[in-house]
Amino acid sequence: MPTFEGTFEIQDRTDAQAVRTLMEEAYNAFREELQVHGRMTEESSEVLQEFEVIRDATRRPAAGRLTIVYERQDEPLDD
Numbered sequence: 001m002p003t004f005e006g007t008f009e010i011q012d013r014t015d016a017q018a019v020r021t022l023m024e025e026a027y028n029a030f031r032e033e034l035q036v037h038g039r040m041t042e043e044s045s046e047v048l049q050e051f052e053v054i055r056d057a058t059r060r061p062a063a064g065r066l067t068i069v070y071e072r073q074d075e076p077l078d079d
Contacts, residue, residue: 001071008066016061023055023066 010016030051034040058066 001073004070004072006068008068010062010064010066013061016058016063019066020058020061023051023058027051027055 008015008019008022010019027048031048034044034048054066
């Protein structure tokens with residue numbers, strides 16, 4: 001399973017705003033896709049809550065680090 005990782009170092013207000021915007025967009029996109037396609041399950045609701053916690057944390061500008069890890073499985077998705 002290939003793994004891809006990106007780390008964002010937050011050192012000033014500009015970095016904090018960029019990470020905040022990234023997390024706002026990720027949260028909104030995930031939530032909207034679940035609603036549009038009617039796929040809100042208990043599992044997806046838990047994932048959305050995890051995104052919400054991270055999104056809310058980025059609303060308070062502070063130095064830190066955001067690491068995103070994408071692990072791709074070789075199996076195709078079911079439509």
